Amino acid sequence: MKIAIVCYPTFGGSGVVATELGLELARRGHEIHFITYSQPVRLALLNPNIHYHEVHVPEYPLFHYQPYELALSSKLVDMVKLYGIELLHVHYAIPHAYAGYMAKKMLKEQGIKIPMVTTLHGTDITLVGNHPFYKPAVSFSINHSDIVTSVSQDLKDDTYRLFDIKREIEVIPNFIEIDKNRIDTTSECHRSLMATETQKIVTHISNFRKVKRIPDVIKIFNEIQKKMPAKLMMVGDGPEKAPAEALCEELGISDKVIFFGNSHEISKILCFSDLFLLPSETESFGLAALEAMASGVPVISSNTGGLPEVNKEGVSGYLGNVGDVDYMAEKAIEILSDDAKLFEFKSNALKVSQEFDVQQIVPMYEKVYRKALKMH
Numbered sequence: 028m029k030i031a032i033v034c035y036p037t038f039g040g041s042g043v044v045a046t047e048l049g050l051e052l053a054r055r056g057h058e059i060h061f062i063t064y065s066q067p068v069r070l071a072l073l074n075p076n077i078h079y080h081e082v083h084v085p086e087y088p089l090f091h092y093q094p095y096e097l098a099l100s101s102k103l104v105d106m107v108k109l110y111g112i113e114l115l116h117v118h119y120a121i122p123h124a125y126a127g128y129m130a131k132k133m134l135k136e137q138g139i140k141i142p143m144v145t146t147l148h149g150t151d152i153t154l155v156g157n158h159p160f161y162k163p164a165v166s167f168s169i170n171h172s173d174i175v176t177s178v179s180q181d182l183k184d185d186t187y188r189l190f191d192i193k194r195e196i197e198v199i200p201n202f203i204e205i206d207k208n209r210i211d212t213t214s215e216c217h218r219s220l221m222a223t224e225t226q227k228i229v230t231h232i233s234n235f236r237k238v239k240r241i242p243d244v245i246k247i248f249n250e251i252q253k254k255m256p257a258k259l260m261m262v263g264d265g266p267e268k269a270p271a272e273a274l275c276e277e278l279g280i281s282d283k284v285i286f287f288g289n290s291h292e293i294s295k296i297l298c299f300s301d302l303f304l305l306p307s308e309t310e311s312f313g314l315a316a317l318e319a320m321a322s323g324v325p326v327i328s329s330n331t332g333g334l335p336e337v338n339k340e341g342v343s344g345y346l347g348n349v350g351d352v353d354y355m356a357e358k359a360i361e362i363l364s365d366d367a368k369l370f371e372f373k374s375n376a377l378k379v380s381q382e383f384d385v386q387q388i389v390p391m392y393e394k395v396y397r398k399a400l401k402m403h
C-alpha cells in the first residue's frame with residue numbers, strides 16, 4: 028500500500044508512534060510518505076520505502092497566523108497525485124484530521140477518492156481538542172474520517188464522553204519494538220557513569236508539561252533518597268523543567284538529580300534505570316512507561332487514563348491516585364529496597380511489555396487500512 032502519514036515531528040508520543048509505525052510498515056514492504064513540517068525526530072533512516080515531504084508555510088506579514096492547515100492540505104493533494112498515494116493516516120485530530128478532510132474533498136473534485144484513517148492520541152481529545160474553540164472542528168473531523176482508532180480503551184471512552192461522536196472507534200494500542208529497545212547490558216550500558224554501585228537509579232522521561240506533574244516526580248524521589256542512596260534522571264524538556272530544578276535546589280537534592288534535556292538515547296538511559304516514575308494528571312496511554320517496561324524497568328505511575336491498560340498493578344509496578352505522592356513513594360521504596368523483589372518486577376515489566384510487541388500491533392493497522400480501502 029502507498030500510505031501518507033501525517034504527524035507532529037517533535038518529541039511527543041504521537042509523533043513517535045506515527046514514525047515507528049511508518050518505519051515498521053516500510054519494513055513490511057509498504058511505501059510510506061511522511062508529510063509534516065520537519066523531519067520526524069525518530070526518522071533517522073531514509074530508505075526506498077520511506078519518503079519525507081516537508082510542508083512549507085510561506086511567511087506573509089499580512090497574516091497574523093500563518094495558515095498551516097492550508098499548506099498541509101495542499102501538500103497532501105499534490106503528494107497524493109504525484110506518488111499515487113492510496114490512503115491518508117493522520118495522527119492527532121488537530122489540525123491533521125481537519126486538513127486531511129479538506130484534502131480528501133479537493134481530491135474528490137478531481138476524481139480521486141482516498142480514504143482517511145484518524146488516530147486519536149490523547150491530548151487532542153482530553154486537553155487541547157476539548158477546548159470549546161476546537162470542539163466543533165474536532166467532532167466534525169472524527170465523524171468524517173473513514174476509520175477512527177484510539178490508542179486505549181480509556182481514550183475511546185473519553186472521546187464518546189466529551190464529543191458528539193456518531194461512529195465506531197477501534198482501539199489499537201501503542202506498540203514497542205522490544206529488541207530495538209534492549210541494550211546489550213554488558214557492553215553498551217554504562218551505569219557506572221551515572222551512579223555508584225550502591226545507588227538506585229530512578230528515571231522520568233517526558234515533555235515537562237503541567238500534565239506530567241513534575242513536582243510529584245521530585246517529591247517521590249525526595250522520599251526515596253531519604254531511605255537509600257539514589258539518583259534521579261530527568262529526561263526531556265518543557266516549561267516545567269526550570270521550576271523542577273528550583274524545587275530540587277529547595278529540597279537540597281540537586282546533587283542527586285541529573286537533567287538531561289531531550290535525548291536521542293532513551294534506551295541507553297533506560298538500560299541502567301531501576302525504576303520509572305510517571306505520576307501524570309492524565310495519560311491516554313503512557314508510551315514512556317511502555318518504553319521503560321520494554322527495557323525491563325518497573326513503573327510507578329498514577330492510575331489515570333489508559334495507564335492501567337499498560338502498567339499492571341503489583342506486576343510491572345504500582346499505580347496510585349493522582350497526587351498521592353506518599354503511596355507512590357512507599358511503593359517505590361518497597362520495590363527498590365528488596366533486590367529479589369526488584370529483580371522480579373524488572374522481569375515482569377519486560378514480560379508485560381511483550382503484549383505490545385510491534386509484530387502483534389502493526390498488523391491491526393494493516394487490517395484497518397485494507398478495510399478503509401474497501402470502503403472506497
Ligand code: GMT
Pocket residue numbers: 039040041042044148149150151178201233234238309310311312313314315
Ligand atoms: O503527553 C505527551 O507526552 C505528548 C502526547 C502527544 O500528544 O504526543 O502524548 C499522547 O500520546 C501518546 C502516544 O499515543 C500517549 O502515550 C500519551 O499518553 C498521550 N499523552 C496524554 O494523554 C497526556
